[in-house]
Amino acid sequence: MSPDEFRAAGREVVEWVASYLERIETFPVLSRVAPGDIRRRLPAHPPQSGEASDGFASRLLADVDGAVLPGITHWQHPSFFGYFPANASGPAMLGDLLASGLGVQGMSWITSPACTELEQVVVDWLADLLGLPAGWHADGPGGGVIQDTASTATFTAVLAALHRASDGRTATEGVGSGRYAVYTSIEAHSAGIKAARMAGLGSAAVRQIEVDAKDFAMSVPALAQALAADRAADVTPAIIIATVGTTSTTAIDPIRAIGTLAREHGVWLHVDAAYAGVAAVCPELRWILDGVGEFADSMCTNPHKWLLTNFDCDVFWVADRTALTGALSVLPEFLRNAATDSGAVVDYRDWHPQLGRRFRALKLWAVLRWYGADGLQAHIRRHVELAQAFASWVRDDARFVLVAPHPLSLVCFRVAGDDDAADRLTSALLDALNAGGRLFVTHTRVGGRMTIRLAIGGLLTTGQHVRDAWRDIQEAADSILTA
Amino acid sequence: MSPDEFRAAGREVVEWVASYLERIETFPVLSRVAPGDIRRRLPAHPPQSGEASDGFASRLLADVDGAVLPGITHWQHPSFFGYFPANASGPAMLGDLLASGLGVQGMSWITSPACTELEQVVVDWLADLLGLPAGWHADGPGGGVIQDTASTATFTAVLAALHRASDGRTATEGVGSGRYAVYTSIEAHSAGIKAARMAGLGSAAVRQIEVDAKDFAMSVPALAQALAADRAADVTPAIIIATVGTTSTTAIDPIRAIGTLAREHGVWLHVDAAYAGVAAVCPELRWILDGVGEFADSMCTNPHKWLLTNFDCDVFWVADRTALTGALSVLPEFLRNAATDSGAVVDYRDWHPQLGRRFRALKLWAVLRWYGADGLQAHIRRHVELAQAFASWVRDDARFVLVAPHPLSLVCFRVAGDDDAADRLTSALLDALNAGGRLFVTHTRVGGRMTIRLAIGGLLTTGQHVRDAWRDIQEAADSILTA
Numbered sequence: 001m002s003p004d005e006f007r008a009a010g011r012e013v014v015e016w017v018a019s020y021l022e023r024i025e026t027f028p029v030l031s032r033v034a035p036g037d038i039r040r041r042l043p044a045h046p047p048q049s050g051e052a053s054d055g056f057a058s059r060l061l062a063d064v065d066g067a068v069l070p071g072i073t074h075w076q077h078p079s080f081f082g083y084f085p086a087n088a089s090g091p092a093m094l095g096d097l098l099a100s101g102l103g104v105q106g107m108s109w110i111t112s113p114a115c116t117e118l119e120q121v122v123v124d125w126l127a128d129l130l131g132l133p134a135g136w137h138a139d140g141p142g143g144g145v146i147q148d149t150a151s152t153a154t155f156t157a158v159l160a161a162l163h164r165a166s167d168g169r170t171a172t173e174g175v176g177s178g179r180y181a182v183y184t185s186i187e188a189h190s191a192g193i194k195a196a197r198m199a200g201l202g203s204a205a206v207r208q209i210e211v212d213a214k215d216f217a218m219s220v221p222a223l224a225q226a227l228a229a230d231r232a233a234d235v236t237p238a239i240i241i242a243t244v245g246t247t248s249t250t251a252i253d254p255i256r257a258i259g260t261l262a263r264e265h266g267v268w269l270h271v272d273a274a275y276a277g278v279a280a281v282c283p284e285l286r287w288i289l290d291g292v293g294e295f296a297d298s299m300c301t302n303p304h305k306w307l308l309t310n311f312d313c314d315v316f317w318v319a320d321r322t323a324l325t326g327a328l329s330v331l332p333e334f335l336r337n338a339a340t341d342s343g344a345v346v347d348y349r350d351w352h353p354q355l356g357r358r359f360r361a362l363k364l365w366a367v368l369r370w371y372g373a374d375g376l377q378a379h380i381r382r383h384v385e386l387a388q389a390f391a392s393w394v395r396d397d398a399r400f401v402l403v404a405p406h407p408l409s410l411v412c413f414r415v416a417g418d419d420d421a422a423d424r425l426t427s428a429l430l431d432a433l434n435a436g437g438r439l440f441v442t443h444t445r446v447g448g449r450m451t452i453r454l455a456i457g458g459l460l461t462t463g464q465h466v467r468d469a470w471r472d473i474q475e476a477a478d479s480i481l482t483a
Numbered sequence: 484m485s486p487d488e489f490r491a492a493g494r495e496v497v498e499w500v501a502s503y504l505e506r507i508e509t510f511p512v513l514s515r516v517a518p519g520d521i522r523r524r525l526p527a528h529p530p531q532s533g534e535a536s537d538g539f540a541s542r543l544l545a546d547v548d549g550a551v552l553p554g555i556t557h558w559q560h561p562s563f564f565g566y567f568p569a570n571a572s573g574p575a576m577l578g579d580l581l582a583s584g585l586g587v588q589g590m591s592w593i594t595s596p597a598c599t600e601l602e603q604v605v606v607d608w609l610a611d612l613l614g615l616p617a618g619w620h621a622d623g624p625g626g627g628v629i630q631d632t633a634s635t636a637t638f639t640a641v642l643a644a645l646h647r648a649s650d651g652r653t654a655t656e657g658v659g660s661g662r663y664a665v666y667t668s669i670e671a672h673s674a675g676i677k678a679a680r681m682a683g684l685g686s687a688a689v690r691q692i693e694v695d696a697k698d699f700a701m702s703v704p705a706l707a708q709a710l711a712a713d714r715a716a717d718v719t720p721a722i723i724i725a726t727v728g729t730t731s732t733t734a735i736d737p738i739r740a741i742g743t744l745a746r747e748h749g750v751w752l753h754v755d756a757a758y759a760g761v762a763a764v765c766p767e768l769r770w771i772l773d774g775v776g777e778f779a780d781s782m783c784t785n786p787h788k789w790l791l792t793n794f795d796c797d798v799f800w801v802a803d804r805t806a807l808t809g810a811l812s813v814l815p816e817f818l819r820n821a822a823t824d825s826g827a828v829v830d831y832r833d834w835h836p837q838l839g840r841r842f843r844a845l846k847l848w849a850v851l852r853w854y855g856a857d858g859l860q861a862h863i864r865r866h867v868e869l870a871q872a873f874a875s876w877v878r879d880d881a882r883f884v885l886v887a888p889h890p891l892s893l894v895c896f897r898v899a900g901d902d903d904a905a906d907r908l909t910s911a912l913l914d915a916l917n918a919g920g921r922l923f924v925t926h927t928r929v930g931g932r933m934t935i936r937l938a939i940g941g942l943l944t945t946g947q948h949v950r951d952a953w954r955d956i957q958e959a960a961d962s963i964l965t966a
Contacts, residue, residue: 001573001853003501010501013577014493017584018486031596035827038600039621046608050855057577060849064581068845071597076586083594083817086839088586090484094496094540096583098547100793101500103559103571111566113514114554117521125529138522148631149837159681174685176660190815191838197810198642198836200683202657247817304839310583311841327680332673334566334730334927334936344518353681353836354632355674356569356787358794362551366543370484372533444817453817 009057028437038071078460079439084275085457089308091370095363109345119361130280133293144317145351150274153300153316155195161239161268163327184241185218192241216251239268245276248444249404259295268297277301281376325350383409383456403446409456423450432476492540511920514556521554561943562922567758568940572791574853578846592828602844613763616776627800628834633757636783636799638678644722644751646810667724668701675724699734722751728759731927732887742778751780760784764859808833866892866939886929892939906933915959
């Protein structure tokens with residue numbers, strides 16, 4: 001494809017994206033296809049002759065319309081309230097397109113110094129915006145890196161923690177059996193268990209600590225007990241994975257108290273703030289990270305969730321990068337170069353499991369510049385306000401109960417009643433809402449009970465969309481709860 | 484950014500990319516900045532007020548020109564001969580822009596069925612194009628998935644292999660100590676050692692098998708010996724990581740013979756064909772994968788290297804997906820849904836370490852359609868022919884020696900002479916070439932000797948660029964070798 005062909009085709013795709021965002025509300029939020037429907041719309045075999053010609057983009061886009069869009073669950077739809085949001089903003093798309101166009105691979109500083117240094121700058125900027133310590137900057141003992149997901153960040157933290165706990169022996173000898181333990185709450189993300197399994201510890205090494213019955217935050221006494229029990233059994237506590245904003249309910253673990261324990265026991269403290277961390281751009285919400293700067297050894301948060309930067313973009317910081325690079329650095333001859341050997345540069349390949357890396361800093365740079373601190377704060381505040389309004393409507397309707405605190409933009413609620421019948425009604429309500437196509441919500445279980453999660457955070461979501469959602473919920477309840 | 488603002492800004496960025504590709508030969512291939520130069524060009528702090536306005540894209544692009552481009556090592560430059568290529572083609576960029584615009588996250592089938600099913604279709608297409616077995620298709624016992632990098636694919640293979648070797652016990656109990664071994668050649672990629680470390684085995688579990696002195700392929704007798712020694716020591720051989728196209732020299736391990744041993748010992752065979760695998764789109768090169776379909780339990784290859792699909796795009800296949808999903812599946816309540824519970828769909832989150840995933844199939848789809856089998860073959864053949872021509876020029880110049888077979892598009896050569904002086908002259912030649920700015924080559928060590936790697940494979944690389952490279956090499960040799 002020549003530059004001129006790319007000019008023409010690129011304009012067509014830009015137009016398609018703009019137009020998709022304009023007509024996004026015409027689609028059912030949740031895709032309605034059955035398994036296999038999309039595959040059946042596509043040729044079983046690759047083409048022998050290419051389609052290279054002027055009409056390529058038009059044909060490709062027609063097939064996206066005809067064969068792909070029916071199988072899309074529209075994450076950018078303003079009434080997508082499922083999971084957590086995955087904001088895709090205009091400036092992020094521009095930055096990502098630049099990354100595609102430059103086509104550089106930033107595994108080492110030398111393979112494109114700007115890919116490393118712009119990343120250092122933007123993750124430092126984000127650290128400033130969230131009120132994180134200066135020591136976490138690139139010129140401190142720590143530093144940040146863009147990874148793909150919080151799952152990878154959590155796994156990376158486990159590897160660094162094992163390296164530190166073993167004085168580096170895990171790199172050569174492995175983890176052994178029964179020697180290390182990982183602590184996280186029963187409400188924490190499954191990424192913690194997956195990380196322990198991938199790191200060779202197995203799920204049996206994970207201590208799922210009980211939570212407070214009211215706010216679903218990790219119980220500090222229970223954690224203390226688990227640490228002491230492991231010590232007594234000659235098991236080394238390697239890492240505590242605390243959560244700021246759990247996936248189920250946005251519960252916030254007491255980082256300061258946990259951190260005090262972590263320090264006492266010399267255990268690595270990783271803070272998984274995948275969804276919620278970015279909310280700290282608002283000074284009035286910065287309390288969610290209380291204790292993090294003082295006690296955490298690492299933390300991650302996902303601009304690709306609630307901070308307007310297209311997937312994938314997780315930012316992972318360490319307070320001290322020694323154990324991180326100790327765990328992950330392998331330097332074969334074919335990657336050696338004078339800059340690396342000088343020690344004067346950071347080679348980000350030693351900061352994550354992958355070797356190759358895309359120039360993801362461009363999209364975060366574009367976002368932070370387009371919005372600025374003011375714009376990011378306005379973005380977060382708008383959703384928090386909408387969530388508080390929605391929660392108040394739920395609270396005032398006797399047919400529902402709020403099941404967890406909702407300090408941010410997720411509201412968890414269910415049909416009133418503490419029995420299986422309430423579970424069934426809540427499930428029926430969820431299914432009816434999603435089948436309607438006007439909105440999409442997902443579920444969790446809280447205290448064992450089926451619970452609907454309404455996560456606000458879409459770039460296009462307005463007060464009207466939240467009011468419409470509440471109207472749909474009430475109408476569905478009218479029909480289901482009186483049946 | 485409104486859709487109209489995105490239209491205008493998107494057109495500007497498309498124009499910038501097209502123009503960048505037109506003027507790419509005006510830049511020195513290897514960036515000339517010193518450590519810290521790029522950071523110093525950028526503001527130390529994030530902006531308080533955003534830059535949201537009509538002129539945003541122009542300002543952003545001006546800063547890319549002024550602050551970023553000096554720090555770019557131009558991977559798309561036609562005289563970039565370092566590492567392996569990282570092809571970024573027009574159709575791939577269009578597909579990637581569509582992925583950004585749709586902004587879906589395909590962790591589960593339900594979160595966008597098309598994101599899973601289009602991926603199944605295009606990885607099946609690629610399997611067909613490479614002559615891989617029908618059983619590796621989505622409707623067979625195996626299947627393919629797009630991952631980010633071959634490092635991740637190799638790591639994933641190690642996890643699946645451990646799961647199978649332990650009858651699933653590693654998922655709960657971990658890997659224990661001293662119980663499992665990993666086999667790979669001394670010429671294999673460092674990703675194998677990194678994977679063993681990350682999986683909790685430690686580098687001591689890796690047996691780096693000797694290679695044949697002439698073609699640098701894994702020695703089968705040495706492998707047999709290592710397997711027997713481990714069995715005798717009650718260590719379980721878990722996985723053999725064989726390579727088709729090593730990073731140093733594109734050596735091709737004897738897959739059929741290794742596979743026979745693997746089957747005899749019940750060991751998982753993973754084939755790392757990151758760079759070379761895609762060459763099998765050409766029937767006359769399909770011999771490189773001889774034995775893979777019959778014996779391999781998994782294989783990966785990177786369309787983001789030599790097959791025109793922007794980073795990141797590694798395709799990883801398994802012959803049987805049971806151990807893969809057994810090793811990686813963790814299903815928390817908040818991810819449950821009727822489609823997953825039915826077992827009728829594939830949830831790709833269980834096929835890699837990450838949970839979230841981008842819609843990467845779009846870019847591979849666009850590439851396979853634009854080029855077709857014919858176009859992909861022409862792309863590979865052109866580079867193989869250029870490499871053979873280059874190798875013949877080196878062979879005819881008594882000042883140089885070719886140090887390894889060059890069946891594909893990488894040529895390894897060094898200054899003649901088997902002593903440290905030859906190493907120093909080869910290094911001096913490498914440095915002089917890269918300092919000149921007209922081309923970029925990297926190095927390795929082969930048989931302990933400093934060696935220059937010239938990897939052909941750029942989308943824009945023509946015969947003239949390769950002839951120019953040879954002229955530069957000869958001129959540098961004239962100056963250095965006679966000094």
